Amino acid sequence: MSTITVPDTLPSPEEDSQRLRKAFEGWGTDKKAIIEVLGHRDSRHRAAIARCYSLLYNESLLERLHSELSGDFGRAVTLWTENPSERDAKLAHEAIKRKGDRDICIILEIACSSSPEHLIAVRKSYCSLFHSSLEEDIESYFACQQQLKQFLASVVSSYRYDGDHVDKQLAKSEAKKLFDAVRGKQPCHKDVVRILGTRSKAHLKFAFKYYKEEYGISIEEDIECNSSDDKKLTSIMRVAITCLEYPEKHFAEVAKNSIVGLGTDEESLTGTIVTRAEIDMKLIKEEYKRRYNTTLKDDVIGDTSGYYKDFLLTLLGTN
């Protein structure tokens, strides 16, 4: 469900490296060439180019991009070129240190919208980069927020069963447990933490579907209607559930929020497009259109400009 377009006949990593090198040399950087090369290569190819570039020119492609490019365009291109697990480990690390509302969402996105394989790769990268584990830093930085900390540590530590098998009776009984917690205004009840933190996505999707059928309201809406005193926790549980059930809904919302109002939240917009382009951007674009009656493409055109705009549109497959 990727939106990037890769040419049928692909240049070799050597050719791509040479083209990038040429783009860096001379007066100014040839940003168009950078978009043409990196914007049309999937993560495997980008990794091959980075390896080859480093061998050919004895410098890191990522560092060269850092020094050549700046602003939103520079950030988008370097995030895109970085190894996805290292990129997400760094995003998680920044988020843990800042601890803002959007930061907590970033941690949830990585924990709940990634495949089990990718989440483990992120945790490995995190240990290599920061000399500590992801769960360890969450425990330290959120030490004063017991319930939040427990929930975040649980979702980042999971290695969920990734298959289709669902014990339907169990899923139904757990839908009831979730319902009791939501109606009891206890969004962080230990059953909720356990269910959301360990069950497979197939199991959770079945439980959420049953919740809606049985109680006539989706669990996300029900959480909103039964908001506990801790508005922040309520909103965090809603985000986690959406990320687990329909990540495309969550990311369409993040993209829209980054665009609406005065000024653009480029960090969120870039993060959403770069991290999801190769995963579920087709679904995000469809959801965006259905929900907001406008296309993500048109909104990006209206809100961004220059090479930054061109690069985002390239990743959206509409440039």
Next chain:
Amino acid sequence: MSTITVPDTLPSPEEDSQRLRKAFEGWGTDKKAIIEVLGHRDSRHRAAIARCYSLLYNESLLERLHSELSGDFGRAVTLWTENPSERDAKLAHEAIKRKGDRDICIILEIACSSSPEHLIAVRKSYCSLFHSSLEEDIESYFACQQQLKQFLASVVSSYRYDGDHVDKQLAKSEAKKLFDAVRGKQPCHKDVVRILGTRSKAHLKFAFKYYKEEYGISIEEDIECNSSDDKKLTSIMRVAITCLEYPEKHFAEVAKNSIVGLGTDEESLTGTIVTRAEIDMKLIKEEYKRRYNTTLKDDVIGDTSGYYKDFLLTLLGTN
């Protein structure tokens, strides 16, 4: 620190497969040949032989071993031949279902004495084999034992930083937290669970060393002296700490306990020798000698017999 001996000139996987096939055919199984081949191959070679055997004879080597061999010898050989992460996933699954004291130790051994890489491999195998995750099954099967469940879920879910870097100030302050919990007879205090469940082994070793220097007693002994009302929890925390700090001490103790008294606990003896032979059996043997004034080899000779004895001694590198 492996104790198995591998020949300098190794036969090819084809040759080994042919030799095993020959050992299975004809009147009775040639158990000596099985020990000579499999007992002298490391895990990478055994995996290559299993792949090759399956291609050559269109049957699973493991299943054939199951049907050819029985008793303690059969169990030891099949455990040894199985992929280590699948073997440990199955051991964990059996242990979770049985929930006895020794079973809880098996879960702790896998969680606390494995490298982060191996623990993740076990969790992956667990999901593939049982349609659920390791942490999910712990949450379900130990649902009525809140503190134990929380601790076990925490240690099996960790992906610890595996390097040498230690924040010494932090480790000292956490040694104090551990001390307070131990003296307060709260072996499962949330700080203890967090520290033992997330910190790197280097960090924990430093903290335990500081504990002994500062308070004049090792944390393991201190836990024993300050046993809480829940004797079981106290003992579990002690086992976890030993497995994290000096796995060889724990496994020497398990091996000794499986041998002393009337009758042998073959399951524990086999499990210890098979799962640790390629990891730290040299250290376990040294620890055993230091602690019990006898050798593991002599105790195995005194307590076992036949091909089972020969196979264990082969894995101990002393046959």
